[in-house]
Amino acid sequence: MTVVATLSTRTRLIATARDYLDAEGLDGIGLREIARRAGLSHGAPLRHFPTLGALLAAVAAEGFRDLQRSVDHALVLADPTAPRERLAAAAYGYVRFAAANPGVFGLMFRSDLCDTSDSEYATEGSAAFGQLVDLVVDAQASGFHPGAVPAELAGVLWSTMHGLASLHLHDALAPTTGQTDLDALVRLANLLAFGVSTPPPEELS
Amino acid sequence: MTVVATLSTRTRLIATARDYLDAEGLDGIGLREIARRAGLSHGAPLRHFPTLGALLAAVAAEGFRDLQRSVDHALVLADPTAPRERLAAAAYGYVRFAAANPGVFGLMFRSDLCDTSDSEYATEGSAAFGQLVDLVVDAQASGFHPGAVPAELAGVLWSTMHGLASLHLHDALAPTTGQTDLDALVRLANLLAFGVSTPPPEELS
DNA sequence: AAAAGTAGTAGACAGTGTCTACGAAATAGT
DNA sequence: ACTATTTCGTAGACACTGTCTACTACTTTT
Numbered sequence: 001m002t003v004v005a006t007l008s009t010r011t012r013l014i015a016t017a018r019d020y021l022d023a024e025g026l027d028g029i030g031l032r033e034i035a036r037r038a039g040l041s042h043g044a045p046l047r048h049f050p051t052l053g054a055l056l057a058a059v060a061a062e063g064f065r066d067l068q069r070s071v072d073h074a075l076v077l078a079d080p081t082a083p084r085e086r087l088a089a090a091a092y093g094y095v096r097f098a099a100a101n102p103g104v105f106g107l108m109f110r111s112d113l114c115d116t117s118d119s120e121y122a123t124e125g126s127a128a129f130g131q132l133v134d135l136v137v138d139a140q141a142s143g144f145h146p147g148a149v150p151a152e153l154a155g156v157l158w159s160t161m162h163g164l165a166s167l168h169l170h171d172a173l174a175p176t177t178g179q180t181d182l183d184a185l186v187r188l189a190n191l192l193a194f195g196v197s198t199p200p201p202e203e204l205s
Numbered sequence: 206m207t208v209v210a211t212l213s214t215r216t217r218l219i220a221t222a223r224d225y226l227d228a229e230g231l232d233g234i235g236l237r238e239i240a241r242r243a244g245l246s247h248g249a250p251l252r253h254f255p256t257l258g259a260l261l262a263a264v265a266a267e268g269f270r271d272l273q274r275s276v277d278h279a280l281v282l283a284d285p286t287a288p289r290e291r292l293a294a295a296a297y298g299y300v301r302f303a304a305a306n307p308g309v310f311g312l313m314f315r316s317d318l319c320d321t322s323d324s325e326y327a328t329e330g331s332a333a334f335g336q337l338v339d340l341v342v343d344a345q346a347s348g349f350h351p352g353a354v355p356a357e358l359a360g361v362l363w364s365t366m367h368g369l370a371s372l373h374l375h376d377a378l379a380p381t382t383g384q385t386d387l388d389a390l391v392r393l394a395n396l397l398a399f400g401v402s403t404p405p406p407e408e409l410s
Numbered sequence: 411a412a413a414a415g416t417a418g419t420a421g422a423c424a425g426t427g428t429c430t431a432c433g434a435a436a437t438a439g440t
Numbered sequence: 441a442c443t444a445t446t447t448c449g450t451a452g453a454c455a456c457t458g459t460c461t462a463c464t465a466c467t468t469t470t
Contacts, residue, residue, distance in 0.1 A: 009417080027317050031458060041419050043459085048417090052458065111375055112232050125377070148393060155378045155385075156369070156394045163368025164361070170316055172330070173360045180360075188353060189361045193397050214448080236427060246450045248428085253448090257427065 010048040013038055017059045021103025026113070031055070053115035056107060060114045063104035064124035068131055070097035077201050083139035088190040088198040090135055091161050095186050098165030106169065109162075132158055144194070160189050215253040218243055222264045226308025231318070236260070258320035261312060265319045268309035269329035273336055275302035282406050288344035293395040293403040295340055296366050300391050303370030311374065314367075337363055349399070365394050 007015070016038040020029055031052045032042040049055040074093030078086045098105040107113060114121060133154045140146045145153060164185055167173045173180045183200040191197050212220070221243040225234055236257045237247040254260040279298030283291045303310040312318060319326060338359045345351045350358060369390055372378045378385045388405035396402050 030456090032456085042457095043420075043461095044418055046459070109371070109375055109377065116376075129377075145397075152386075152390055152393055155372070155390055156365070156397060159368030159372055159378070159390070159394070160361070160365045161368070162372060163364030163366070166314070166371060167360070167364055167367055170314055171321075172314065172334075173364070181357075185357055185360055185364070188357055189364070192350075192361060235425090237425085247426095248430095248451075249449055251428070 009038075009040070009044070013045055013048060013055060014058050014062065017055060018062065018104065021059070021107060022101065023103075025103050026106050026110070029056075029113075051115065053113065054118060057114040057116070057118035057121040059104065060108045061118070061120040061124040063101070063108045064121075064128045066101070066104070067094065067097050067108075068124075068128050070094070070100075071128075071131060073203075074201060077203070083135070083142045084144055084194040084196050085198055087135050087139055087144075087157065088194055088196050089201070090132065091157070091186050091190055092183075092198075092200055094161040095165050095168075095182060098169065099182060102169050105165065109166075129154065129158065139194075157193060160193065161186075164189060214243075214245070214249070218250055218253060218260060219263050219267065222260060223267065223309065226264070226312060227306065228308075230308050231311050231315070234261075234318075256320065258318065259323060262319040262321070262323035262326040264309065265313045266323070266325040266329040268306070268313045269326075269333045271306065271309070272299065272302050272313075273329075273333050275299070275305075276333075276336060278408075279406060282408070288340070288347050289349055289399040289401050290403055292340050292344055292349075292362065293399055293401050294406070295337065296362070296391050296395055297388075297403075297405055299366040300370050300373075300387060303374065304387060307374050310370065314371075334359065334363065344399075362398060365398065366391075369394060 013034060017029065017034050020034060020037060031045055034055070035042050035045050038044075045052075045055060049058070071090050071093035074089045074096070075086060078089035080086070108125075116122070133150050136144075136150050136154045136157065140148070140150065140153070164173075164182070168180055168182050168185075173185065187197065187200060218239060222234065222239050225239060225242060236250055239260070240247050240250050243249075250257075250260060254263070276295050276298035279294045279301070280291055283294035285291070313330075321327070338355050341349075341355050341359045341362065345353070345355065345358070369378075369387070373385055373387050373390075378390070392402065392405060
């Protein structure tokens, strides 16, 4: 076998698909287009994925991992002793990932494109949700709506972040002005939900 | 011309598309399929809409009108003197529309399917947002976050409802249990945002 | 060295959206 | 009333898609 540097075709296909999403969005994505960009014949991807949906599910699973990383990265900047501040920081991490990676983020929730029965896809999606549930449990232990069901509370918070990110990407927020200050909306959402007014972090990535 | 009852082909196409969405969801929707179900040849719809996206934008615009109606309907049951309760009622109206009409609701926010430059689509979408802004302004006048920008506040609340509805339709909420009590989540979201614990209304539709 | 399996190619098939030429039917103009 | 013209639906074509099936090299195993 080759010693180094030859990415397996399978991982190269995933990377190519991801590049396409970052460059063009998810509008014109397809099996033949990915194969073309990877320098392969149109049928080659089906040797590694049973269907287009399976390929995209693998890309989306990677997206869920990156999403968790983005949230983790936002958390290291937050006060570890203030659970509500940590939830607020996670919100920034979530929304910023969506804003920085609109293609993959859009793909991750398109069940008509991703094969949602893919086990890796399901695993990573649940892991991302579990990350949020853990934060919620910590916050509840310190007095934040201690009576609520953790998964329900996490679902509501996830929904707020997800709604902000989705509507922002669809330009559905502020239909009059056209320009949206996403950070300001997250800050307001955090104020509503947690009662804390945490300014947006300033790091890049 | 015929005296009555002959729906113009244009409106019949819209109705046919809507029927399809209600019956099959938006997965296999297409120009030829709609034409087939309307009993027309595959090219006929293009005599009335320049493109598939234009037809779907018309369907989505109708969906936005129905959404506003659903919110209005929820509002008549709410105490007209309690603006926060009214916001909570609007949340139920929004989410219940989405749950009852998953096809059209999904379509309304799919900019790759709808021609978002369609003027009717833009008008109805803004009108639905404006409906929420009005409620927010009333609530602010009675002391609910009076310092916030109304459109931003409305954006955050819209996002929460929208996120709940979207994630619910994608089965992304409660990935462990599989079954979600959507009303309970809306009630919890209202508690977080408005501090009111309004039980879900019980009427059908 | 022969056999078996892997991975890529190329062609076909049914399906899509959109374009074009064509025909029929209703309408408008004189 | 008889053209002329516009309206509306049909049918065929074109380029494209995802998936399936042979076929062909190249590896790996035995």
